[in-house]
Amino acid sequence: MINIWKADTFKLYKSTSPWVFIILSLVSTVIFVSCSHLVAAGELSIETATGALSLFSETQMMALLGSMAIGICISTDFENKIIENAISGGHSRHMIIINKIITFLLLITLLYLPYILSILILTFTDIEFSSFLPTPVLTILSASTQTEISAGLIGKLLLLSVLSLVIFISQLMVGIFYMFLFKKSVLVIAATYLTILILGPISSLNDAVHSVMAYTPYGIDLSQLTLDISSTFVGESLLISGCFILLLYLLTYAIFRKAEVK
Amino acid sequence: MTAPVLETRKITKTYQDVHALEDVSISLERGKIYGLIGQNGAGKTTLMRLIAGLSFPTSGELLLFDESSQQALQKNRQRMGCMIENPSILGNMNAKDNLHVHKQMKGLKERNLEQKVLEIVGLSHTGKKKAKDFSLGMRQRLGIAITLLGNPEILLLDEPINGLDPSGIAEIRQLIRQLADEHQMTILLSSHHLAELHQTADQFIIVNKGKVLKTLRHSELEAQIDKHIILDCAEPERLQTVLKEALHTDNFIVQPDKSIKLYDFIDQKEVLSKALIDHGIVITTFATQEDTLENYYLRLIGGSQ
Numbered sequence: 370m371i372n373i374w375k376a377d378t379f380k381l382y383k384s385t386s387p388w389v390f391i392i393l394s395l396v397s398t399v400i401f402v403s404c405s406h407l408v409a410a411g412e413l414s415i416e417t418a419t420g421a422l423s424l425f426s427e428t429q430m431m432a433l434l435g436s437m438a439i440g441i442c443i444s445t446d447f448e449n450k451i452i453e454n455a456i457s458g459g460h461s462r463h464m465i466i467i468n469k470i471i472t473f474l475l476l477i478t479l480l481y482l483p484y485i486l487s488i489l490i491l492t493f494t495d496i497e498f499s500s501f502l503p504t505p506v507l508t509i510l511s512a513s514t515q516t517e518i519s520a521g522l523i524g525k526l527l528l529l530s531v532l533s534l535v536i537f538i539s540q541l542m543v544g545i546f547y548m549f550l551f552k553k554s555v556l557v558i559a560a561t562y563l564t565i566l567i568l569g570p571i572s573s574l575n576d577a578v579h580s581v582m583a584y585t586p587y588g589i590d591l592s593q594l595t596l597d598i599s600s601t602f603v604g605e606s607l608l609i610s611g612c613f614i615l616l617l618y619l620l621t622y623a624i625f626r627k628a629e630v631k
Numbered sequence: 632m633t634a635p636v637l638e639t640r641k642i643t644k645t646y647q648d649v650h651a652l653e654d655v656s657i658s659l660e661r662g663k664i665y666g667l668i669g670q671n672g673a674g675k676t677t678l679m680r681l682i683a684g685l686s687f688p689t690s691g692e693l694l695l696f697d698e699s700s701q702q703a704l705q706k707n708r709q710r711m712g713c714m715i716e717n718p719s720i721l722g723n724m725n726a727k728d729n730l731h732v733h734k735q736m737k738g739l740k741e742r743n744l745e746q747k748v749l750e751i752v753g754l755s756h757t758g759k760k761k762a763k764d765f766s767l768g769m770r771q772r773l774g775i776a777i778t779l780l781g782n783p784e785i786l787l788l789d790e791p792i793n794g795l796d797p798s799g800i801a802e803i804r805q806l807i808r809q810l811a812d813e814h815q816m817t818i819l820l821s822s823h824h825l826a827e828l829h830q831t832a833d834q835f836i837i838v839n840k841g842k843v844l845k846t847l848r849h850s851e852l853e854a855q856i857d858k859h860i861i862l863d864c865a866e867p868e869r870l871q872t873v874l875k876e877a878l879h880t881d882n883f884i885v886q887p888d889k890s891i892k893l894y895d896f897i898d899q900k901e902v903l904s905k906a907l908i909d910h911g912i913v914i915t916t917f918a919t920q921e922d923t924l925e926n927y928y929l930r931l932i933g934g935s936q
Contacts, residue, residue, distance in 0.1 A: 376735040383724055450719035451732075454777070457683035457787075458737055459709035630685040 373455055373468035377443075380451075381476070386441045390434050391479055398483035401425040402491065402498070405507050409499035418501045426504045427484045428591065431477070431537045432565040438476050439544035440558030443469055447552040453630050462625050466549065470618065473545055477538050485530040492526060493518060503592035505533040512596045522596070529594050532606055539586035539610035540565055542617045549625040586610050634697060636661050636817050637682065637785055642691030644677055644841075651677045653841045655691070659819060661784070664811045666832030667821040668928055674841040675821045676715060679787045682819075683713045695785075709737070712783035714791060718774020722763030726754050726773050729762055733777045744780065752776040753802060767794030775803065779810075786810065786818045792827060800824070804831050829924035839932055856922045858897050862907075863890040863916035873910045878903065890916060 381387045404422050407413035423429065446452045446469075455465050484506050491498070492513040500511040509529055516522055544561035551557055565587070572582030582588030589606050593599075637659040644652040652674045659665055669675045680686040682693065684704065692699050695707035721729055730745040749755040752772040757765070762773060771794055778786055788807075792800045808831060810816040822828050828835070835852060837845045847855070864870050867889040874880055874893065883893040896903040897919065907914055922930075 372736050372738040376732045379728075379735060380721065380724075380732055383728055385723070449721055450717065451721075451736075453683075453685055453715070454713070454719040454733065455736060456685055457708060457711065457713040457715070458733075459705050459707070459711075460736075461705055627687055629680075629687075 371468075373460060373465060374471050376451075377468065377472040378475070381442060381472070384442065387438065387476065387479070390438050390442075390476075391483075394430060394434055394480045395483045397425040397430045398427075398487050401427070401506070402487050402510070405498040405501060405510065406496055408501045409497040409511070415499075415501050418499075423502055426502055427481065427506050427533075427537075428504050428569075431481060431541070432562060434480050435477055435537065435541040436544060436558050436561035436565070438480060439473060439541065439548060439561055440554040442476060443472055443545075444548040444552070444554040444557040447548070447630075448554065456630055463622060466545075466618065466621050466625060469548070470542075470545055473541075474538060477541055478534060481534050481537060485534070488513065488526055488530060489523075492522070505529065505591050505594040508592065508595050516596065525596055525598075528603065529596075529598065532598075532603060533591070533594055535610045536586050536589055536591070536606060539613045542614050546617045546621045546624075549621045549628070552631070584609060586613050633660050635659055635694070636696055637819070638694040638697075639678070639682070640692040640694070642678075642681060642688045642693060644674075644681060644686065645689040650841045652681070652688075655838070655841075655843050657836055657843060657846065659785070659817050661817050662811055662815040663833045664807060664818045664820060664831055666828035666835045667819055667838065668825065668828065668835055668924075669821075669838035670932070673838045675838060676789055677841075678838070679713070679715050679789050679819065679821065683711070683715060683787060684708055685715070709781075710783055711785045711787065712778030712780070713787040714774045714778050715787060715789045718770055719777060720762045720765075720770055720773055723761060725759050725761055726757045726765075726776070729773060730776060730780065733780055737781045739781050748776045748779050751779060751806065753799075768796060768799050771795055772799070772803070775806070782814065784816060786816055786820075788818065788820050790822055791820065792822060792824060800827060807831055825925040825928060826923060835924070837928060837931060844931055852924065852927065856924075856927055857894055858919060858921050860893045860896065860900070860903070861890055861916055861918045861920055862893055862914060863888075864912055864914050866912065867891065869910075870907070870912055873907060873912055877906055877910060892920075 400422070404413060404418045408415055408418050452465060456462065488506060488509055491510055494514065496514060498507065498510040498514055500507040509526065513522060513526060541561065543564050544557055547557045547560045551560065568582065568587035572579055572588040579588060586609060589609060593602050635658040639655055639657050642652055642655045643650065655678060667675045677686065681688055693704060695704050696710070698704065698707060721732065726749055727745045730748060734744055746755060752775050754769060754772050754776065757769070762770065765773065771791060775788070775791055778788065792803055795803060804827065807818055807820065811818055820828065820832060832849065834846065834848050836843060862870060870891060871885065874883060880895045882895045883891050885891055904917070
C-alpha cells in the first residue's frame with residue numbers, strides 16, 4: 370500500500386520545488402511574526418502591517434503556497450505519467466488517491482510547520498506580540514506570551530496548532546479533487562487558490578450563505594482559535610473538517626474510478 | 632499450443648459515436664513478440680491503453696493470465712511492464728533516480744537493480760545527467776528500462792524505437808528478441824517502422840479503423856509475401872506496351888519512379904529477358920525481389936478501403 374507514497378516522498382526529497390515552498394513559508398513566518406512584534410513595540414503602524422504585510426499571514430500563505438504545492442509537487446504526476454504507470458503497474462485507483470492524500474497531508478504539514486514552531490518556540494520568550502490581524506498564529510502568540518507556562522498551556526497550544534492545521538488541510542483538500550478532475554497543474558493551482566480566496570469572504574456575505582458555509586471548512590471562524598477556545602468549537606471544527614475531507618475523497622474517487630487516464 | 636497470457640474477446644471501445652475499437656479479439660502466447668501494425672488512429676494505442684487499465688472497454692472481455700475479474704486484472708497487471716506513448720520520466724532526476732522511483736512504486740527490494748537495468752539498455756554511463764537533458768533516444772531507452780523493472784511477463788511497448796539511431800534500433804531489437812527468447816516475455820510491440828517489426832516480431836496483428844484486419848505468423852507472412860521482378864529502362868511506356876501486347880500480362884505495378892514491379896515470369900526470366908531484347912528494350916534494372924511487410928500491409932489496407 371505504501372509503495373506509491375514511498376516513491377512520492379523520494380520524488381519530493383529529490384525535487385527543488387517542495388524545498389522552495391518550505392523556505393518561502395519559513396521566510397513568511399519570520400516576516401509575519403516580526404511585524405507582529407514591531408507593531409506591539411510601537412515601531413510599526415497597524416495600517417502598514419494590515420496592508421501588504423498581511424499577505425504573509427498563515428491564512429494567506431497556506432492558501433497560496435498550499436495551492437502551488439498541490440499543483441507543482443503532486444498534480445504533475447499526471448503530466449509525467451507517474452499516475453499512468455501506477456495504474457498499469459497494478460495499483461488500484463482507490464489506493465492511488467489515498468496515497469496522494471497522504472503525500473498532500475505531509476506537504477501541507479511541512480508548509481505549516483514554521484508557523485506552528487514559531488508559536489511553540491516564542492511562547493517561551495518574553496517578547497510581546499500584537500494580534501493586529503485575527504489569524505490563529507497571532508491570536509495565540511499574543512495571548513500565550515502573556516500567560517504563565519504550564520503543561521496545560523503547552524497542551525492547548527498543540528491542540529490549537531493541530532486544529533488550525535486540520536482546518537487548512539480540509540480547505541486545501543479541494544486541490545486533490547481538482548487534481549483528479551483537471552489533471553493539469555496550472556488549472557489545479559488556479560482553481561484551488563480561487564476556491565479558497567472566494568469561498569472565505571462569501572461565507573460572511575449574508576446569514577443565508579453563512580448558514581450553509583458554516584458546514585464547510587471555509588465558514589469556520591478562525592478568530593475563535595484562541596486560548597479560550599471551547600470544546601464545542603473544537604469538536605464542531607474537527608467534525609466539519611473531517612466530513613469535508615471524506616466528502617472530497619468520495620467525490621474524487623467517483624470521478625477517477627472509471628476515468629480515462631491520459 | 633500454450634495457454635494465452637493475454638486475451639481480448641470482442642473488445643469494443645466507443646467514444647461518443649466513434650468506434651475506436653470494434654470487436655477486437657486477439658490472443659497472445661508466452662514468449663512471443665507480437666507486432667501491432669496500423670495507421671495513426673487505427674486503434675493500436677487504444678488497445679494498449681485498455682490492456683494497461685488506463686481506459687475501460689465499452690464491451691467485451693479482457694483476460695490476463697486467464698483471469699478477467701477487475702480485481703484479478705489489477706493484480707495481474709503487476710506482472711506487466713508498459714510504455715505507452717511517452718515514457719514516464721521525471722526530467723529533474725537522473726536515470727538512476729528515475730528508476731528508483733519506479734522501483735519503489737513496484738515495491739522491489741533488489742539492490743543495484745537500477746544499475747543492472749541501466750546496463751541492459753545501455754544507459755549506465757549517464758551518471759548525474761538529468762533526464763530532461765537526454766536525447767529522444769535516451770529517453771526511449773530509459774522508458775524501456777522502467778518497463779523492465781521487476782522482470783515482467785508481458786511488455787507493452789508503444790513505438791519503443793522512436794527517436795533511436797540505427798545502431799540504437801538494432802540494440803533494442805536485439806534486446807527485445809533476447810527478452811522473449813531468454814526470459815519468455817510476451818511482448819506486444821507497435822511501431823511505424825514496419826521493416827523493423829518484420830525483423831523482430833513472431834506474429835503480426837494488423838488493425839485498421841478499429842478492427843483487426845488480419846493476424847498472422849511470421850511464416851504465414853513469408854508465404855503470403857509475393858515475389859516480383861523489378862524492371863527499369865529508359866522507355867517505361869514502351870516497356871508497359873511490350874508486357875501487355877507481347878507477353879500478355881498486366882500483373883504489374885508501375886511505381887512512382889516509373890520502374891515496374893512484375894509479378895509474372897518469376898520462373899521464366901529467360902523468356903521475359905528474350906522478349907524484351909527482341910523488342911529492343913534496353914533494361915537498366917532486372918532484379919528479383921520480395922515484397923516487404925510494408926507492401927503487404929499497404930495492399931491489405933488498400934483492399935479494405
